[in-house]
Structures are given as C-alpha cells and as structure tokens.
Amino acid sequence: MFRPYRHIVDIIRDLVWKALQKCKIDFDKDNIKVEETRSRIYGDFFTTVAFSVAKKYFGEKFRENAVSLAERIASKINKIKPSIIACVRAENGYINFFLDRGLFAKFVIEGISHEWEKYGVFTSKRRKIIVEHTSANPIHPLHIGHARNAFIGDCLARINQFIGNEVSRRFYVNDCGRQVAVLMYGLRKLKNLRSNGVKLDHLCGAVYSCTASLLEANKNLKKLMRIVGTFRNTLRKSISKEKHHSFVMETLIRSIALGQDEIAQKIKAIVGDSHEVASVVQEIENLIKNVKISFEILSSVASKWPRIYYRLNLRIDSNADTHIRRIMQRYERGDRETVSYIRETVSRILGAIINTLKILHITFDAFDWESDLIWKGLVESITNELVKRGYAYRDSETGALFLNVQKILTDFPEMREFYFEGKNRTIKIENVKNPVLIRRDGTSLYLLRDIAYAYYKLQSLKVDVSINVIGVDQKLEQKHVVLALRALGIKDVLSRYKHVAYELIRLPGRKMSSRRGQYVSLDEIVIEAIRRAYEEITHRCERLSNEQKYALAKEIAIGAIKYALLSQAPTKVITFDWKRVLDFEQNSGPFIQYAHARAASILRKISWKIPDKCDLSLLKTPEEFEVIYKLSKFPEVLEEVIGTHRPDLLVEYTNELAMLFNKFYQKHPVLKAENEELKKARLMLVATFRRVIATAMKLLGITPLYRM
RNA sequence: GGGCCCGUGAUGUAGUAGGAUAGCAUGAGGGCUUGCGGAGCCCUUUGUCGCGGGUUCGAAUCCCGCCGGGCCCA
Numbered sequence A: 001m002f003r004p005y006r007h008i009v010d011i012i013r014d015l016v017w018k019a020l021q022k023c024k025i026d027f028d029k030d031n032i033k034v035e036e037t038r039s040r041i042y043g044d045f046f047t048t049v050a051f052s053v054a055k056k057y058f059g060e061k062f063r064e065n066a067v068s069l070a071e072r073i074a075s076k077i078n079k080i081k082p083s084i085i086a087c088v089r090a091e092n093g094y095i096n097f098f099l100d101r102g103l104f105a106k107f108v109i110e111g112i113s114h115e116w117e118k119y120g121v122f123t124s125k126r127r128k129i130i131v132e133h134t135s136a137n138p139i140h141p142l143h144i145g146h147a148r149n150a151f152i153g154d155c156l157a158r159i160n161q162f163i164g165n166e167v168s169r170r171f172y173v174n175d176c177g178r179q180v181a182v183l184m185y186g187l188r189k190l191k192n193l194r195s196n197g198v199k200l201d202h203l204c205g206a207v208y209s210c211t212a213s214l215l216e217a218n219k220n221l222k223k224l225m226r227i228v229g230t231f232r233n234t235l236r237k238s239i240s241k242e243k244h245h246s247f248v249m250e251t252l253i254r255s256i257a258l259g260q261d262e263i264a265q266k267i268k269a270i271v272g273d274s275h276e277v278a279s280v281v282q283e284i285e286n287l288i289k290n291v292k293i294s295f296e297i298l299s300s301v302a303s304k305w306p307r308i309y310y311r312l313n314l315r316i317d318s319n320a321d322t323h324i325r326r327i328m329q330r331y332e333r334g335d336r337e338t339v340s341y342i343r344e345t346v347s348r349i350l351g352a353i354i355n356t357l358k359i360l361h362i363t364f365d366a367f368d369w370e371s372d373l374i375w376k377g378l379v380e381s382i383t384n385e386l387v388k389r390g391y392a393y394r395d396s397e398t399g400a401l402f403l404n405v406q407k408i409l410t411d412f413p414e415m416r417e418f419y420f421e422g423k424n425r426t427i428k429i430e431n432v433k434n435p436v437l438i439r440r441d442g443t444s445l446y447l448l449r450d451i452a453y454a455y456y457k458l459q460s461l462k463v464d465v466s467i468n469v470i471g472v473d474q475k476l477e478q479k480h481v482v483l484a485l486r487a488l489g490i491k492d493v494l495s496r497y498k499h500v501a502y503e504l505i506r507l508p509g510r511k512m513s514s515r516r517g518q519y520v521s522l523d524e525i526v527i528e529a530i531r532r533a534y535e536e537i538t539h540r541c542e543r544l545s546n547e548q549k550y551a552l553a554k555e556i557a558i559g560a561i562k563y564a565l566l567s568q569a570p571t572k573v574i575t576f577d578w579k580r581v582l583d584f585e586q587n588s589g590p591f592i593q594y595a596h597a598r599a600a601s602i603l604r605k606i607s608w609k610i611p612d613k614c615d616l617s618l619l620k621t622p623e624e625f626e627v628i629y630k631l632s633k634f635p636e637v638l639e640e641v642i643g644t645h646r647p648d649l650l651v652e653y654t655n656e657l658a659m660l661f662n663k664f665y666q667k668h669p670v671l672k673a674e675n676e677e678l679k680k681a682r683l684m685l686v687a688t689f690r691r692v693i694a695t696a697m698k699l700l701g702i703t704p705l706y707r708m
Numbered sequence B: 001g002g003g004c005c006c007g008u009g010a011u012g013u014a015g016u017a018g019g020a021u022a023g024c025a026u027g028a029g030g031g032c033u034u035g036c037g038g039a040g041c042c043c044u045u046u047g048u049c050g051c052g053g054g055u056u057c058g059a060a061u062c063c064c065g066c067c068g069g070g071c072c073c074a
Helices: A004-022 A049-057 A062-080 A101-118 A144-162 A178-189 A200-240 A246-257 A261-271 A275-304 A306-315 A320-333 A336-359 A370-375 A378-388 A405-411 A414-420 A446-460 A472-487 A522-540 A546-566 A589-605 A622-632 A634-644 A647-667 A676-700
Strands: A034-036 A045-047 A085-091 A094-099 A128-132 A166-173 A366-369 A392-394 A401-403 A436-438 A465-471 A497-502 A505-507
Touching: A004 A034, A004 A045, A004 A049, A004 A062, A004 A085, A004 A094, A004 A101, A004 A622, A004 A634, A049 A062, A049 A094, A062 A085, A062 A094, A094 A101, A101 A622, A101 A676, A128 A144, A144 A166, A144 A465, A144 A497, A144 A505, A144 A522, A144 A546, A144 A634, A144 A647, A144 A676, A178 A200, A178 A306, A178 A320, A178 A336, A200 A275, A200 A306, A200 A320, A200 A336, A275 A306, A320 A336, A320 A370, A336 A522, A366 A370, A370 A378, A370 A446, A378 A392, A378 A401, A378 A436, A378 A446, A401 A472, A405 A414, A405 A472, A414 A472, A436 A446, A446 A465, A446 A472, A465 A472, A472 A497, A522 A546, A546 A589, A546 A647, A546 A676, A589 A647, A589 A676, A622 A634, A622 A647, A622 A676, A634 A647, A634 A676, A647 A676
Parallel strands: A128 A166, A128 A465, A166 A366, A465 A497
Antiparallel strands: A034 A045, A045 A094, A085 A094, A392 A401, A401 A436
16 A cells, blocks of 8 residues: 555654644644645645644734744754655745655655556455446436446446455346336237337337326326316306306316416406415416426327337227236236246346446446345345334324334434434424335335345345445435334444435436436437547548447547546536537546557557666656656545545546646657656656556546557 | 525536635637647636625635525425
8 A cells, every 4th residue: 555645744744743742732633734735836735733723722813823833833844854845834824845856756656666556545454345336227228317327336336346345236126116017018018019120228218208108198187187077166166156157167177278378367367266266276287287298298209209109009008007006016926927028028128228338348246136125025024124123113094104214213313413414403303204115005115125125235245335326316215224224223334335326417408207208318329429439530540440440439439428427526417418428628538548548659669668767856847746746646536536435536636637747748758858867767757657547547437548 | 395415707617624826627819739649738818606694813615594406305
C-alpha cells in the first residue's frame, strides 16, 4: 500500500501538532485539518488550525490572535521540517506548506513504480462482497435507466475487486411479478409470433408494452363508466329539487367526457356548484384525463408496433386480469407446464439482456431467481420467523400481514436515526406506517420477497457486505428491508446492507416507462454511438482495416456512453440527451482514451523500455508537478468512491488527470528533451501516468486504447 | 397533507464534516501545428451559488422559513 498524498498530509499534521505542543497549546491531533490549496500561490497544502485554536482559546481579538499564532506555528515548523517540505509560510492566519517539487516527484514516482498495477489499493482488509445491480425485469430490453444502474454497479464491483475484496456480481431475476405474467399472457394471445430478426428482448418488450397499455386503457375506461353511473345518481338527487331536465345532466357528462370544456363550464354554471357536484365533477375529470393518457399511449404503442398491437387488441379478454392472476398463482405453486414455459421464455430474454451487457464489458457471477426463493420455502420461513419474533402481525380488520416497523423502531433505538435520517424530532414512531407483507388473498408483496433475498445474501451466502444498486424510488422499501433484517437478528445490518440509490433518467418532459413503451433502448444507443465513432475514425485513420476500425469504434463508443452516464453524481436526475451521450470532445470518454493513447504512443517509440534509473528530482516545472500531485491522490479518490458509492468522483479525477497530462504534453517535449537525464525522467513520468490512468479507466470499465 | 433528493455563468456540472480570488466543460470569439498523434493546447467572454432571514472573525457549504423541479408515502 502506497498512499503518497496521505503520507504527506500525515507528515504535515504531525509537524503542526508538534509545533502546537511547543507553543504549549493543547489541541487534538485528529482535528488538525490539512487540505490541498485551491491555488498554488498559497502553496501546495494548507491548514486553518490557527483559526480553530484562536476560536477555542481567545474569543475576542480573534483575528489578531489567529494571525500571530499562525506565524508562531510556522516559524516553529520551519525549524523541524523534513526536506520534502521546502518551506512553511503564515499568511493571514493560514499556514501554507510548499513542497520541494524535486523530492516530491522522486517520492511519488518511485513509490508508484514499486507498486505499479497495484497502485491505488488503499487497504489490506479482505472482505467478501456482493454487488447486486441492474436486476431489470426480464421482459423488455434494457434502456438507459438500466444502463446507469449497470455502470454504477459494475464500477463499484471493479473497484472492490481491485482493492482485494472477493466480489460476487449478482442479478436478481424478478420472475414472479405481475409484469412477467402480463407478458406471458400477451405471448399466449399471439401464438406463432414471428420475430422477423428482431432481438428477443425488443420483441417481448413490444408485446409487454402493448399488452400492458391495453389492459391499463381498459381498466381506466371501466372506472370511468362506473363513476359516470354514480355521477348520474348524484346529480339527479341534488338537482331534482330545482327540476332540471335529465337532458342537462346527460349533456354535462357527455361534454366533460368529450373534452368540450366550454360547454361543460356553461352547464355547470346553470346546474350550480354544490360541493357534492363539484367533487364528483373533479373525479370524473381526473378519470377522463387518465383515459385520454391511456389512449395517447395506445396510439403511440400502436404506431410503434402495429402488427403486435392490432392482433392483441382483437384477442385480449375482457377478464384478462383473472387470467393473469391465474398465471401468477400457477407459477408460484410450481405448476409444471407454467414453470417450464415461463422459465424458458424468461431465460431466453435474459440471454438477450446479457448480450447487451456483454458488449459493454459487464458480466455477472450469478443470477438469483425470485421464484427459487419462493419454491425453496425461504420466503415462507422468513415470514414465520418474523411472526414468531413478533415483528409481523395479522391485521384483523384488513386480514393482511403487516411488518411491524413501529415495534422494530421501538425495540432497536439504533435503527431510528437510520430510518428518520437524523430528523427524528418531527416524526413520532406512532405515526409511522407499517407496510403490508402479504395481502388478504394470500399473495405476497415485493417487499417480503426482497427481505427474503436480502437475508439470503447476507446469511446463506455469508458475505460481509451486500451492495445493492437500486433506484431512489425504492428508498422507503429498502429501509423496510433493513429494518426487517434487524428484526430477524442481524445486528450489524446497517454496515452490511447498503442501498446505493441513484436517480432515474428522464426523457425530455416525461418519465421513462417500459410499461408504456416510452424508452430509449440501450441497444439503439450503443449502435448509434458506434456508428458515430466509426465515422470519426474513418476520417482520421484511413490505413486501418474495417474490422480494426469497427473494434476501435466500439471501444470509443462504449467509453463515451459510460463516461456520460457515470460522470454525474447518482443523486442527480439526468434528462436524456443524445448530444451528451455521443460527445467525443473534451470531458468525455474518448478524451481520456486519447490522453492514454498519446502517452502510449511515446512509450511505443522507445519500445516500452522504461529507464530503470534516472534522476526524478529533475521534474520541477509546474506542469510536471501538477501531474505528479494528481497521481499522488489516486488511492484517496478510490477510498472516497468506495465510501460514498460515487463513481462520478473517479470519472472527474480521471478527466482532470488527462487534462493535466495534455497540458504537460503540449508544453514539454519528452523524446526531444533538453538533455538525456531529463528525457529519462520525463519518460518515467509518462510511463507512470499511463499506468495510473489505465488502472483508473479499467475501474470505470472504459478500455484504454493504444491507438485511435 | 407528511418525508427524501436536487436547484451554482446561455447550457451541463464540481465544490456542501465552514476558510483565501466559486473550479471544469460545452457554447461564442481569437490564436497555436512541416508534430513525442490538433479527438489537443493557450487567450477572451458570461455567475445576485433559487429567494429571504439567522449563527460566525469568515457561509455555495451550518440553522430556520419560503419558491421551483423530481421521487416516495397518503
């Protein structure tokens, strides 16, 4: 383990602490904050410890004391400092540290070359870890929302593996939900459906969207009809006194239903605005809005997949819901025919999904089927255990089985802060709502199966930590999972089960939805990106063969897509934009690949024979120093990424590193350096840079390119 | 109605365990190449850090209230 940045910070902290002691000032060493300066005019590191001390010991005359204190500390440090710190200056209460750039260069580059491809590993602890990610419903193609999930999960898995953890990448196959049953129902209605060369996940996605949209539209229509009936009665009652003709009511209903707002307004004016009438009108208007939306969706789905849509439209049953529920029940029960049909279909769709991910260099170690958890009896035993321990109860009124979150929060105080996120003063435990685990009709909810799965991962697979990349919309549900695990006796659940929440990707103006067929599929993005990259390459390198060009274009395209999606903090909502995803300019995947290729090109010219001995302390120019300084922070960045689950920090780091290298490259010749010694030292710097950025890129899942 | 997240130049963003002149990219304008690969580099331009209070020597950062967007639960 080599952590140069941290090493220097420790040295400085130690110096400051010793100086404080000499000044007879008592101050906790861990509270001495040493940071990187924002601008080099203030040196390379600084500390504000003088302010903290002044605040602690002198309330008034604060400023004077801080300033003079900083000066005293600085002069003390100057007497005892090691040679790697060139000088220490007090300015305005700040204490600034200037490195000896030559010694620093030697220290950092020698250290890195000792570790080489292992540089960046910041811990020696070995742990068994699961990273569960993507876990998309196996009924439609992946869209960019899933891509964000996959990239975050894959990056975290890669880093964990890199630092020496035993990592298992898992995909949770959600095959017991209603969605799968809906798809199966649709497929059955479309016997002998031909794929015509369409990838299976895309074909099934179309069937699913069409089926689900039709079902939703029917449901909304039925609801509307029902309420219109009620509305008539209400109106009759409230208007009869005024002896309006029923003709008026009919016209009102029709005008609302047809969206003739003006007419509706006029009639409402005549009828009058009793509360009763107003609320029913409101309800009808909402329902009509829903019906309208349903039909808009239907028309968009129909125009996308006319063949499937029209065939389905003719064949769908009026009681389709019953059929679907029956499919679910048969599957859960293990009915042989249903099982083999669903298993086979889902496996094939899953295969198509895996293919998409494989192109993006994302693979899995295991697929955990939801149905297996049920068939093995795990869900049942978890339920029994929760009941036995008194954390699940049957509600006499509703007949449903609830998870007793209130009791868990009462019994385990440490879970309160987690659940309320620090703001436990405003909410009371008795106001918390207990979630349902099993409905009255005996069907279980996702929550229960998710609890079983989480329990399985931690206890049966015996891992230290389970990292779960799941959208923020699941936040509450994930909290319930953690609470349930605590109730089941896992005491250290808070440190072992991590929900990595990421925001969803939106289409301009609306949410992405597989159910409604509104999405941009990952496959089409990949294809388009490769096409763009291929075009670009054709302009640049004419000599390459078509296969070589294609292979390069593929890696560049993948780099661009991954970069675009990983570069933003997971907490931010991304609105999808082709321009951003296909950006090959600066601050992009290809940009860092280009920097790597430039360094590789230099090294290729010396046949990769990196000088073994050279005077690294010759590397003193600002451009050289900045690259080295950035290199020294690599392990710290990885630690931060692991601690916060934020791959965007690594993306940012890599981009900055590439930028600094480009600046160095532009200004200082390497192979044509002023003298032989300097050339060797710069070659060493280039080799070290290439090594570190290659590691960083691999951790992001972006392929380092040697030519492009 | 209750809770969580986000709000930073025209656009997309970094910085939020308080610290110096708010960093970067895109866009726009100008310049650099017979080269260690120009998918690059340099310069110019654009900010009431959503709004209003408060705490502090010091606030984009912490506290309170509001506004806008997203999500979850009703």
